[in-house]
Amino acid sequence: MRITIERSNLLRSLSHVHRVVERRNTIPILSNVLLKTEDGALRLKATDLDIEITERVPASGEQDGATTVPAHLLYDIVRKLSDGSEVELRTNGEGGQMTVTSGRSNFRLQCLPEGDFPDITTGSFTHAFTLKASDLGRLIERTQFAISTEETRYYLNGIFLHTIESGGALRLRAVATDGHRLARAEMDAPVGSEGMPGIIIPRKAVSEIQKLLGEADSTVEVELSDAKIRFTVGEVVMTSKLIDGTFPDYQRVIPTGNDKALRLDRQTFSQAVDRVSTISTERGRAVKLAVADSQLTLTVNSPDSGTATEELAVGYDADEIEIGFNAKYLLDITGQLAGDEAVFMLADPGSPTLIRDGGDEGTLYVLMPMRV
Structure with missing residues (x-):
């Protein structure tokens, strides 16, 4: 040679x-x-x-x-x-x-x-379709942060990619959850994805394809079967085994009866959460949200360091409510929102909260509360 x-x-x-x-x-x-x-x-x-x-x-x-x-x-x-x-x-x-x-x-x-040298690419693929690299990148980016790192629940260690009928149209949907939060993003299903099996793409494969998509400015070809998925981005071909497991019925944890709408500026809220959480060195410290009369009060209490509070003007006309969330999870979710406005659909302090993106109707998040 x-x-x-x-x-x-x-x-x-x-x-x-x-x-x-x-x-x-x-x-x-x-x-x-x-x-x-x-x-x-x-x-x-x-x-x-x-x-x-x-x-x-x-x-x-x-x-x-x-x-x-x-x-x-x-x-x-x-x-x-x-x-x-x-x-x-x-x-x-x-x-x-x-x-x-x-x-x-x-x-x-x-x-x-x-x-x-081993070869893992043997075998045929049952479905093939092409989509914009930016569209696939958005699905991954909006959901990747919620992938579980808990190895015992291996079926949560990836993104669940599948098609679903919604509003009379076929949609390609990506879902990830770690049991504390859930991220869901979707787009119009590309031609060729009809009847595809629901698959779980492993965390490492998700990370690698996201890096490749970041360099691409055109399209990506996707081929898949029950056991493997292949991405072709220009001259690069990546083949990965899929997680052999059953993704849980995530629809059951998406609340449908939350009727208290809290509307707030995404960036202002995110910066406020970041500021008040500075008081605590403990990872995962809860931040309390108290909402009343179009005013949101953020509070973090730390036994070692003290207390931090900040008030924000928000859109809210329902009953008063106090609810706690993991500060890091709040920052993760608000960091993925595309629009200027975030909408929190609340029920009560012990029930999951639904978070919608004012700039992307195809994306939603579910966040479990913490006791404060």
């Missing part, structure tokens, strides 16, 4: 694929990235056995071949090479070592054979 490639192209591709490689591996081959030359291009591939990312990048090859080298090591080497330089990758006939040459820099890396 002998190939020459622009350093910037190689670095960009390595930055995509090396992220899925775990720093510590009991299986040596999983620490490596597969490099294969074909049809005037270099194909890179990395996996952790749950996620696989491949990318093709233009290169000028003198001799086709394939090998695997340590992913993070190669990324660090290329990252430190001079801007605008060219990189030559060359293996000997036996493939035991690969030489990386750029200008006066020369590295020799230990290789493992291509035949040992």
